Amino acid sequence: MFGALRRCPASLMRNLSSATLSSRALRATVSQSSPAVRRTATWVPNVAIAAFHQSATWRQVAAAEVEVDQQLGSDGPITQFKELATHGLVHPNVINTITRQMRLETMTEVQTRTINEALSGSDVIAQAKTGTGKTLGFLVPVVQKIINEDPRLGERARGYKKARPDDIRAIVISPTRELAEQIAVEARKITSGTSVVVQVAVGGTQKRMMLAKTQREGCHLLIATPGRLLDILSDEYSGVKAPRLNSLVMDEADRLLDDGFSKEIEEIKNYLPDPAEVDRQTLMFSATVPREVVDLVRRTLKPGFHYARCVDEDEQPTHERVPQRVVQLAGFENTMPALYELTKREIQARQAGSPFKAIIYFNSTAEVTLAASVFFKLSGGFRRNTPLSNTRCYEIHSKLSQGQRTKASDSFRFADSAILFSSDVTARGMDFPNVTHVIQVGLPRDRDSYIHRLGRTARAGKEGEGWLFLSPAEEHEVRRRLRQLPLLQDSSLETATVDMAAEGEMPENVAKLLEEVVNAHKKVYPEHLDNAFRGLFGAYQWYGDKRGLLEMANRLAQFGWGMDTPPPPPSSLLSRMGGVGRGRSSGGFGVRPGGRGRVVGRSGGGDRMGGRFGDRRGDSRDSFGGRDRSGAFGGRGGDFNDRRGGGGFERGPGRPTNFY
DNA sequence: GAGACGG
Numbered sequence: 001m002f003g004a005l006r007r008c009p010a011s012l013m014r015n016l017s018s019a020t021l022s023s024r025a026l027r028a029t030v031s032q033s034s035p036a037v038r039r040t041a042t043w044v045p046n047v048a049i050a051a052f053h054q055s056a057t058w059r060q061v062a063a064a065e066v067e068v069d070q071q072l073g074s075d076g077p078i079t080q081f082k083e084l085a086t087h088g089l090v091h092p093n094v095i096n097t098i099t100r101q102m103r104l105e106t107m108t109e110v111q112t113r114t115i116n117e118a119l120s121g122s123d124v125i126a127q128a129k130t131g132t133g134k135t136l137g138f139l140v141p142v143v144q145k146i147i148n149e150d151p152r153l154g155e156r157a158r159g160y161k162k163a164r165p166d167d168i169r170a171i172v173i174s175p176t177r178e179l180a181e182q183i184a185v186e187a188r189k190i191t192s193g194t195s196v197v198v199q200v201a202v203g204g205t206q207k208r209m210m211l212a213k214t215q216r217e218g219c220h221l222l223i224a225t226p227g228r229l230l231d232i233l234s235d236e237y238s239g240v241k242a243p244r245l246n247s248l249v250m251d252e253a254d255r256l257l258d259d260g261f262s263k264e265i266e267e268i269k270n271y272l273p274d275p276a277e278v279d280r281q282t283l284m285f286s287a288t289v290p291r292e293v294v295d296l297v298r299r300t301l302k303p304g305f306h307y308a309r310c311v312d313e314d315e316q317p318t319h320e321r322v323p324q325r326v327v328q329l330a331g332f333e334n335t336m337p338a339l340y341e342l343t344k345r346e347i348q349a350r351q352a353g354s355p356f357k358a359i360i361y362f363n364s365t366a367e368v369t370l371a372a373s374v375f376f377k378l379s380g381g382f383r384r385n386t387p388l389s390n391t392r393c394y395e396i397h398s399k400l401s402q403g404q405r406t407k408a409s410d411s412f413r414f415a416d417s418a419i420l421f422s423s424d425v426t427a428r429g430m431d432f433p434n435v436t437h438v439i440q441v442g443l444p445r446d447r448d449s450y451i452h453r454l455g456r457t458a459r460a461g462k463e464g465e466g467w468l469f470l471s472p473a474e475e476h477e478v479r480r481r482l483r484q485l486p487l488l489q490d491s492s493l494e495t496a497t498v499d500m501a502a503e504g505e506m507p508e509n510v511a512k513l514l515e516e517v518v519n520a521h522k523k524v525y526p527e528h529l530d531n532a533f534r535g536l537f538g539a540y541q542w543y544g545d546k547r548g549l550l551e552m553a554n555r556l557a558q559f560g561w562g563m564d565t566p567p568p569p570p571s572s573l574l575s576r577m578g579g580v581g582r583g584r585s586s587g588g589f590g591v592r593p594g595g596r597g598r599v600v601g602r603s604g605g606g607d608r609m610g611g612r613f614g615d616r617r618g619d620s621r622d623s624f625g626g627r628d629r630s631g632a633f634g635g636r637g638g639d640f641n642d643r644r645g646g647g648g649f650e651r652g653p654g655r656p657t658n659f660y
Numbered sequence: 661g662a663g664a665c666g667g
Binding site for chain 2: 175176177202203204207225226227228229230231232255260261264363364365366397398423424425427445449534535536537538539540541542569570571572573
């Protein structure tokens, strides 16, 4: 059936290629054709052509495709791995490994669609949520294509496993090193019964070692990150060439095509053979396909590409299915106390046999490092019998060595109960089993980023929940950036809204918790504090009110970290604010910290915070009992009883009616 | 002065 695609009549192709077709006209064209044409067009890769028409959205195209499929009475795609071998579509040695060693029988939806389509030779862009087996979806057809070119590679003949270094037939590009390694593990598995040679090229490893290995063993399938790939392709002396490349896979394609990567990707293409001379199949995979990517895709993929929108209409995507709560913080300084309160509570609530496995995302690497160190102190280091002593803390971001990154990622992957403090390195594609919580501190750069991070939990049919901690700086931006997401306001964390500058009374348990957290900050390396402080201004560069930002940051340093004098902000910030003098006398640079009309920063004692919280005794919640505070002290029972929001959030645990 | 991607 799929071979028939190549024989798709030229006349039909021409019709479908006409950029003036709407999806409706396209359907009509197909359904009015003769039975023979209709049959050959069963999987009409060219339905996607309709996307060339400006009025056709991806959704319409996908709908048209399904409809055409139904109308034409397709005998349906192959859904069992075994059948791929019995129909002679994929080499039995590959399929046997999948069915016997990996114990997979039925393909997932994304696998069904992409494998069938890609084997037919058309370009594919596949949209599927994470954790649905996208990797096999492109590895199977890519490996098969390699075997097609040289059938001897299907066998595991001794001696034949020697490929030449310039034999690269397929390249898979991934935005992060860890994801590339994860893909390579799968690739080596499915090629273990064949003579196909897999190599990995990622940064942070020894380039010479990798090149020597490639010289020695050769390479058919190369899995790489953009930087290193460009590095070795452009290295005339000792690099690699791919004159016979005929498959290119972009995993997390939307990420690869956006600002940060697109330039490198373009450059990489300059080193690859001209598609006009060497026919090349391109496969793009992504969990989200934002509108801006569409134009790029049109230019990148061959006309007649296939769009596999493997998002089940009936099944809710992760970001609609997973419960998500928003914690509105009184200030930056409330972040760590609230995180600590939340994790402690969740760990205690889960003790018996159900582990707590969380990823906490931050927007700068320095914040990741700081939070991880503080939590390490809070968990009592390596001491036993603390609330967090059975929960290991790990840290991962791009500023660590590759060795540290790999260790953290593997440790967390196999951990039962643990917290991973992370930057966006792990936001996409990474498969950590059984993550129960994804906590995002600060507003992510965009909506997709939020969704990808959230996608680390509730995978493979498991439960999970999302949390978003927001500072006052983000109150307005969140409505713009995270529209239409079921974010439910949560006010169950007492430390989230408490005024940490308040000299007034506060409940003993809250005071104690704050003291613990502030003291932990005093035990970490001072440069961690300085770096995180500076990092904030980068992470919040979108925030217009620089003055207000500095004021909030100063409060963080004073009341959250117990510093007498906030660290200096980046000098560029001061020039941006304009007209603000520098000076340490006010207890900070540029802006006097404090706000809320309270006089602060007078006491000179080094242990001021400790003293304050230490002296606080006696439950005096009444003094806090003023208006609007009630929710914060309502105990754990009433989760959704917020009354501050003003926006009117859903109260009950049911489906939220109010969206940002 | 962010994040990811080569040293």
